[in-house]
Amino acid sequence: MIAKVIVTPKPVVNDPQGNTVKQGLASLGFREVSDVRVGKYIEVSLDAPSEHEARQRVEAMCQQLLANHVIEDFHFEIEHEGRHQR
Amino acid sequence: MIAKVIVTPKPVVNDPQGNTVKQGLASLGFREVSDVRVGKYIEVSLDAPSEHEARQRVEAMCQQLLANHVIEDFHFEIEHEGRHQR
Amino acid sequence: MKFGVLVFPGTWSDRDCGWVVDQVLGEQLTYLWHKDADLKGCDCVILPGGFAYGDYLRTGAIARFAPVMEKVGEFADRGGLVWGICNGFQILCEAGLLPGALIRNASLEFRCQWTNLMVDRNDLPYTSQCAEREVIRVPISHGEGSYFADPATLSRLEQNGQVVFRYCDADGRVTPGANPNGSLHNIAGIVNKRGNVLGMMPHPERCSEPELGGTDGLKLFRSVVESATRALVS
């Protein structure tokens, strides 16, 4: 199974990277962009007997390692084999 | 509208970050993880007259700035206001 | 006294801290390995600078799970001196031994330069050799040293006097211009409530000999030695 985890900076945290990307886009002429936030995308391939269990394990991974709750939020989706890229 | 862009290292490209996270997870006891790839998640809020047009603009943003086509692939979804996190 | 310098894969200030302890101060030194199961009787544990585990994912995120960190936590709970410098500070925050987090510099660039620090507290084992509100010159070298904590945590830190160092100008003014990385309240270093766990982004081990451009860092090392000696006597 594949967990697709998205980790984003909490809204209260400054996101200088997002601001810089926004400015970069504006200078390339993409002036319709009003906001950019930059986070992380983590693709975890794992073995689990059921989606339910996979969900629990990935939740634990996020809590313990993949995200830092002081500055980040996370959410994820579980996918069964197939669509991923390798 | 909100574009949710996911940028990932190309499959043949070395992903040291992913490897290290995988080892980190393993040492935490998540031995069921067989692979980890780490990429970027970029949330772009933009104005566009239609989803079709938004799609074209975001595609151009990815080509020009958001992804480094030498080592990265990208894909994205467009969402109409609402469901996003802030 | 005996200093323990902790080495993770990817740590690089270990030998610099060791050099100051051993060659400049002439104190006892032992290196602690991330896989070690005890702290070898150290009086002060230094978590030095570097990129433990490449700082991949987040600075300090993987390092905090090293086996030795459990012992460091217990040692801190007993009141032992735990001193995180640069990457060490990041690890202590990730481990929850200090509040808050260190995020990407506002400039998005790595910065290696001298900074001035206002010593907000000189009643700590780490700063007793500094004068009250002394300005010391200490270099930084980091890409992710911008201190962040949520507003409640931040005001608690301020109320408890847990901010030890703030970036300031040469005259001691704490201004936005003197802030090299966008840290909230210009914070460069904090302690836990009890005052035995210190985290700081600047590198005192890089300014403990005149040939390196300054000796203010040595004051911090000397403070630790003096407080340990005092503790022993009393």
Next chain:
Amino acid sequence: MKVEQLDERRLREVALTPDEYSAIVDQLKRAPNEVELGMLGVLWSEHCSYKSSKALLRRLPSSGASVLQGPGENAGAVNIGEGWAAVFKIESHNHPSAIEPYQGAATGVGGIIRDVIAMGARPIALLDSLRFGPLPASRHHVDGVVAGIGGYGNCIGIPTVAGEIYFEDCYAQNPLVNAMCVGLVPVHRLMRARAEGTGNSLLLVGADTGRDGIHGASFASVELDENSSQRRPAVQVGNPFLEKCLLEACMDLAHTDAVVAIQDLGAAGLTSSVAECAGRVRGAGARIDVSLVPRREKGMTPYHVMLSESQERMLVVVQRGREAEVESIFQAWDLTSAVIGEVTDDGCLTVVDGGREVAQLPVALLTDGAPLRRLVGVAPAQRPALDLDELAPLVDPGAALLRLLASPNLSSRRGIFRRYDHMVGDSTVVPPGGDAAVLRIKGTRLGLAMTTDCNSRYCHLDPNLGAQLAVAEAARNIVATGAQPLAVTDCLNFANPDRPEVYWELEETIAGLAQACRVLELPIVSGNVSLYNESSGESAIYPTPVIGMIGLLEDYGRRLEAGLRSEGDFVLLVGSSHNDLGGSEYLKVEHGRIAGRPPALDLTRERAVHKLMLAAAGGGLLRSAHDCSDGGMLVALAECCLLGGIGVRCPPVQSEGPVRTDAAFFGESPSRFIVSVPSRAMPEMQTLARRHHVEVTMLGLAGGDVIEFEGQFRVSLAEMRQAWEGTVT
């Protein structure tokens, strides 16, 4: 098998010419198979075989009393006393950086570090020499490259202490990224990458092998064109964290005597590292089993494994029977290692895949078999001449000074080097920002000075003289810190040598380098050649022979820096000035021209000036010293003021003498320094100067916060700082 029978496309893919292919068939007495063809292709590429430059490189002087290891190993080494050897080398990563600036530069740094580790040395410093097209168009390259160098060096914890960065139109399509690494090792532990001892094991350690960089060396040996991005091998992504672990583990190998040799895997991966290692021992061969190589990806063929350029790998030759002892050292750092083969005595590199033999080639054919290319050099048409009488006179030196300080080629580099950790290691006693950097060697009083230099505009106008000037300037930067120049590493960056003018430039450059190094007694102990830095239909780069140099201070307590230090000190110009405006930055900035002959250089005079400087520095007469080069006397003087935070007051520069006013202020005559001397030391300084037959001119007195030439102009430090620091960020 006839040559015609081989698909021409396939030959081009492995970058072999039909003639080279015939030579292979002749020597093997059979046609090579696919794997063999690939292996020969990479090793016979220009990048690995030096087939166009080898004959010329032999002309460079490489011996000297202090030389422990000259060219031919992974890096050069010199004895610096107190039991220490300094190991160093420079290398280009131009082609990869043009395609992917961040990773190209980062893996360039990673590669040069491994060369130094292979000598058994601990890397202590990095330097970077960079060339780009003009800003702002080159912003993407500059930011990526600088971030990549910092990204790797900062993470691995080796300080980047010096370098250079220049902007010129000719580099717009072909930026240059040269990285140098300096390391230290006790003389008796200096290692050589020789596969000695039949039956000894070959241990591959570090990263798993992936499909990255296949044909990278061949790619670096051709011009870039529109199709480059298609032909491009998978770009290598560096892992400085892994290399840090590899570095520490290799240092820990000093605790065992079971290791015979260490060799890094660079261009052409396993093929070249095994072949080179065996090639250094007469009669030695190697047998490796690709099925034992740890892999990152599924579905890799023996061809892929042999040609992969995956980063962060090393080959270790281990005494037979002691493999476990060595592997445990790598395990302690959580590094993968695998015995993949052994040393043989049949002079062949044999590759098997499990039980099946997939390639067998004579080592000598791989390493030395490429037919040398005999190219012809033809001098190009005259470069644009310069008639000084036609130049409009200098009206306002102060305004010109501000414009020059703001020129991207002269402005402060702080915006660059503050992105590099230049302090880690607690040894940087002269940080970047002045002339050479100096590192103390802990446990001794020794100081090791290091710099990279090259003014490629001079080289363009006269490659022979330009090369001499580059060596002289590097030596001057070393001397300015009070150190004695010791030895050289060089990186020869050129355009396509198949063009006669370019080959001529290469010939002339090497002649110039050889001459300068002979007169200044500086052996060249290592180096690198990067050709084909030219885009089809676009401009070719100027000849750019970057000189990396190290020097020695017996006592780093006597080191000098560029900034003025005390008010009231006398500020002197050491050396003679002439009407040297040819190729100068002044000519470019103020008159928009790149023309004329570069400044004349008298190497014997240069030597005499260095002797005087070192005598004065050794005698404690100098309070500061700065080399006078790009931008001339006035720019150098301004730098002394800006770095020290002290101004200077000077009598007017005479205009009636033989030297024109513009040349006096901004001419770039070599063999000059600006020094400051406390008044009590002046008589002794003057006596010393006379004894060395070196002209010393009093410029003025240090003090205040302006530069003033009475009656001529006056500029404040604040104005200058604004101009100087606002440009390259």
